[in-house]
Amino acid sequence: MKVTDEIIDRLKAAIHSSRILTDDADLYSFAFDASFGMHKPEIVCQPMSSKEVAAIVQIANQYLVPICPRGRGTSLSGGPLPVKGGIVLDFSLWDTKLEIDEENLVATVSPGVITSTINDAAQQFGLMYPPDPSSAHVSTIGGNLAENAGGPRGLKYGVTKDYVLGLEVVTAAGKIVRTGGKTVKNVTGYDLTKLIVGSEGTLAIITEATLRLIPRPKASMTAMVLFDEIIDSGRAISKVLGSGIMPSKMEMMDQSSIIAVEEYASLGLPIDVEAILLIELDGHPQALMEEMEQVKTVCMNVGARSVRVAQNKEEEMELWKARKLVSPAIVKIxxxxxxxxxxxxxxxxxxxxxxxxxxxxxxxxxxxxxxxxxxxxxxxxxxxxxxxxxxxxxxxxxxxxxxxxxxxxxxxxxxxxxxxxxxxxxxxxxxxxxxxxxxxxxxxxxxPKNILNPGKIFPVQGERxxxxxxx
Amino acid sequence: MSCEMTTSTMLRDKLAYDETFSCVKCGYCLPSCPTYLAFGKESHSPRGRIQLVKLAAEGKIGIEDLENPIDYCLGCRACETVCPTNVEYGKILDSAIDVLGEYRKDKQSFSEKAIRTVIFKQALPNKKMLKLVGTGLRLYQKTKADKVVRKSGVINKVSPSLAAMEQITPTIEKPLARNPYHELPKKKKTKLKVAFFTGCIMDTFFSRVNDLSMKLLQKANCEVVFLKEQTCCGALHQHSAEKETAIKLAKHNIEAFEKLECDFIINAIGGCGAALVEYHHLFDPGSTWYERAKTFAEKNKDISYILSRLELPIVNTINRRITYQPSCHLTNVQKVVQEPMRLIEQIPGIEFARMKSQDLCCGSAGIYNIVHHEESMKILDMKMKTVQETKPHLIVTTNPGCHLQMILGVKREGLEGKIDVKHIVELLAEACDVS
Structure with missing residues (x-):
């Protein structure tokens, strides 16, 4: 159903009118994310409490209005796009809760909290929140949870779902429900937490999350490995992982991206290699030295042209710079x-x-x-x-x-x-x-009424x- | 809307439509945008504005839909610095300002038009006129009329923004002290020959900073030339949809400085400097004027760029904790980022305390704090929070607009007398015993 004046009046009773947007300029600027397509919502609500979310969903449920949760719109798959119109629930203002529970190694967060700030806050206690999508300094945790975001550290540490212990959600009927809790072990009933994480806002709307934190590794070390043959770089990945070492990151660049970066920034990368691997190890400083030697040997054995290990933080940053510049470099083309x-x-x-x-x-x-x-x-x-x-x-x-x-x-x-x-x-x-x-x-x-982020995940007949x- | 503007092809030409395609909508600009952070709406973010300009060019939304998003943009261009795909936001913004300006001209009342003519075409480029205003202000200050006016509250009733700005207007120095440097002494062994660009507002309200700048340059072994024929840089015109006047002023400056042989043209004003280094953007690429403007632009440098590359004879220790509020246009347009901090840290005794989100605009932004006072104050309050966290004795600035805004911020927080505000040149002059 369309958003009528009656519905707008009801929404205004549920949430302060300064956080209800109806101007064309506002609606159009919530019509996109970082993927494709432009879908204008009929109204944007910016809730800042579970109660407000519940009240809005109840109205949507009563009038059968589509409702699409949105973080800061960095999605690369169209997750927050209101393809059937209706209400966009913008969570970006609700960044008010970020509590670190040092004793239980958990963080409790509201959905609008910026992902990287969780890790920053954990750092003060010697802890870490590992998921690190490249948009972590922009994206909200709510969006990360809905899409089950990953990142370079996924290799060793897993992705968002591996760090969620509990959720508070609002159901399609507008009820506030809690799943999981603060414990690592929990087998009471179905694991609804894991079901909701990654469900892209189609099952329930996440209003709070309890996240697991882990001790922060003491040090890290980076190597840049050059390969004449891209196939060898693939073999190097398998061999390194098979040698009992789990790097925190293993990032690769193919020849086209190396050339693009060189044309863009002249970092002095060799453009005649087919692939570059960037390998980061983390852990205890002494163990790192030994492991890095092993990585070197393994890579050289599968035919790497050379391995360069960064000797200090500056050199480490320099090596990663190449990888960071891939995106700006390729869009120059x-x-x-x-x-x-x-x-x-x-x-x-x-x-x-x-x-x-x-x-x-x-x-x-x-x-x-x-x-x-x-x-x-x-x-x-x-x-x-x-x-x-x-x-x-x-x-x-x-x-x-x-x-x-x-x-x-x-x-x-x-x-x-x-x-x-x-x-x-x-x-x-x-x-x-x-x-x-x-x-x-x-x-x-x-x-059952298909109001939660309709048009997502499931193909419509004949959709191309x-x-x-x-x- | 005038008739010829209605066709979308015309609009696509006038708006920087092609430039909008470089935006991949990743949103990496959001954390850098003061208006997005302060107002919490995507329409006040760089990404939102870019998409709206694109939609307007495609005729999907009206020009009037751009008014709010574009008017409230500070033009700080911090988004350009963080953009991973190098979107030319400045060009997109300027094109939207121009299109909006044209759209509004038809709707402007006679008096609005008259006021704009006086301000932009007559007062700003005209030093005499500004001096007159300056003298008036000085008299007003000297006769203590300012105190009477302030007490009466008349101004507060008229406009809270003007009232706030009136309180922080600096003391105008007497006219004779203002321009003592028509002929500057030549030193025998000079490293560089530099011309000095004074700026119009700067030279009226902060002429001392200009004086000190030139003296510092001489101390650093430069031959400094002052050129009387220079005029206003045109930045404020460009940001206020007065492009024609901006072009006229640019041509005037280019012609004036072309006659002079020098290594660099130095200024101490982040905002004007940014306009000067982008003069070629005012002309069509390939045209003679474009080339002349580009040659001119490359010679223009900020004072901290040049001083950080020369040897400064620092003699005094300054025992103060200092935080630095960079000029956005110095950082994001001129790309002079490290130099001012390097200069500050050279001074013995100084404890430099970098504030969080240092690069976030203070909300001054040309005349933004006058025309959008309430919004500007929201942004200023965010800034003052991070300023206070560093517990500084002194805030250092690199642009007169930021300078006044910082004074206002200190005042709003009730910290007058506890936190000073100084232009970096004033601080360096103190360290080098120049007065």
Whole structure:
């Protein structure tokens, strides 16, 4: 149903009118995220308490109005887009609660808290909140929870879901419910916490989270490894991990991204290598020295051209600079960046490289591969111009084929970005008809009126993958 | 809306439409944007504004929908510094200001137009006029009329923003003391020959800083030349949709300084400096004026850029804890970031306490604190919180607008007498025993 004046009046009774936005300029600026598509909400509410959220959801439930939770809109999969109109619930103002419980090693946070501030606060107690999506300094924890965000440290430390002990949520009926708690061990009933994390706002709306913290490692060390053959870099990843060492990060850059960075910033990277691996180890300083020696040997044994270990923090930052510059460098080529995160089992990395090379040539597209290679979460990025309709069609076909390749190799559509609207058409391909049906039945049980972020995750009959906006 | 503006192709040409495509909407600009942080709405964020400009160019929203988002932008351009894809936000913003200006011209009343003409075309570029205002202010201060006016509360009733600004207007120095440097003594062994750009508002209200700047440059072995023919930089015009006048002033300055052979043109005003180093943006690439402007732009440097590369004869110890409020245009447009801090830390005795989110704008932003007073004060309050955390004896600034805003901030927090505000040149002059 459309948002009528009557509904607006009801909403104004539920939440202060200064936090209800209805101007066109406001509505349009909540119509996008970092993915594709422009979907204008009918109204934006900026709640700052569970009670307000519950009251808003009750109204939405009564009038059958779609309701889409949103953090700071850094999603790469369309998670917060109000594709069916209705209410956008903007949580960005609600950053008021960030409590560290030192004794129980947990943090309790409101949904609008910026992810990196949790880690900053934990640091004061010698603790760490490990999930580190590259948008951590911008994104909200609520958005991270909804999308189950990952990051480079996922390799060793896992992703957002591995650090959630408990949640407070508002259900589709507008009831406030708590799941889990403050304990690491908890087997009382179904694990609703894990079900809700990553459900992209389609099952319930997260209003508070209890997060697990771990002791902060004392030191870190970084090495840059050059490879003449990209296949060798894939083998190096498997060999290092098989040698009993678990690096905190293993990031790779392919030749196209190395060249792009060099053209952009002249860091002095060799442009004749096919791949660079950046390996970070963390732990006790003495153990690190020994492990780094081992990493060096393993890499040289699989045919690395050279290994350079940073001797101090400055050198470490210098090595990481190359990786950081990939994004700005590649958009210099063409402005539109399609960032995919199809993920494969580690052992298939060399094969995936081979297939992507074929796809790149077949569709004649600018495909750059970099990212969290250590956990198989490659980031094939296609650089294009969204104004070039013909090229965009080729890009769409290439992306489809990348998805297919990942699934054929035993991988998944998305490692950390989420399904949202972008990947919904491929769900059946990965899950099968019955698998998808099981998920749908959960959705129907939790949200029978389909008001919570409708149009997400599940494909509508005949829905096709599309990256083109209308002009 | 005037007829010719209605066609979207025209709008696409006038707005920096192509530039909006560089924005990948990642949102990395959000934490750097003072208005987003203060107002909590995406429409007041760089990403939101860029998308709105794009939609306006496509005819999907009206020009009037840009009014609020664009008017309330400080133009600090901190978003450009953090942008991972190098979106040229300044160009997008300026284009929107121009389009909005044109759109409004039709709606402006006669008196509004007259006021704009006086301020932008006559007063600002005209030193005599500004001096007249300056003299008036000085008389007003000397006769203690200011105290009477302040006590009566008349101003408060008229406009709270003017009242607030009136309280912090600096003491104007008497006219004779203002321009003593038409001919500056030449030193025998000079390292560099530099011209000095005084700025109009700066030279009226902070002429002492200009005087001290030139003396410091001489102490650092520069030959300093002062050029009488210079005029206003045009920054305020450009930010207020008076592009034609901005171009006129730019041409005047370029022509004036072209006649002079010098290594650099130095100024002590973050904001004016930013306009000067981007003069070529006012002209079409490829045109003769574009090239002339570019050559001129490359010669313009901030005083801290040059002083940090020369040897300063520091003789005095200054035992104070100092925090630094950078000028946004110095940081984000001129990219002079480390130099002022390096200079501050050179002075023996100083304890430098960097404030959190140092690069966040203070809310002064040209005439923003006058036209959007309430919003500016919200931003200032955020800034003063982080200033106070450093418990400084002194706040150092690099631009007159920020300077006045900091004085206002100190006053609002009731810290007058406890926290001083000084231009970096004043601090360096004290350290070098220059007066």
């Amino acid at each position: 063409k402005p539109t960046k399609i960032s995919e995160d199809a993920t494969i089992p580690r052992s298939q990395i060399p094969e995936m490289f081979r297939r992507m090379k074929i796809i790149k040539e077949k569709y004649n597209i600018h495909l750059v591969v970099f990212g969290h290679a250590g956990d198989g979460n490659l980031h094939p990025n296609i650089i294009t111009d969204q104004r070039d309709q013909e090229e965009m069609r080729r890009v769409e076909m290439a992306v489809e084929e990348i998805f297919k390749a990942a699934i054929e190799l035993g991988g998944t559509l998305s490692g950390e970005h989420g399904i949202g609207t972008m990947k919904a058409p491929f769900m059946e391909m990965e899950l099968g008809v019955d698998g998808l049906e099981m998920m749908k039945s959960i959705k129907e049980a939790w949200d 993958f599309e990256l083109r906006n209308d002009y």
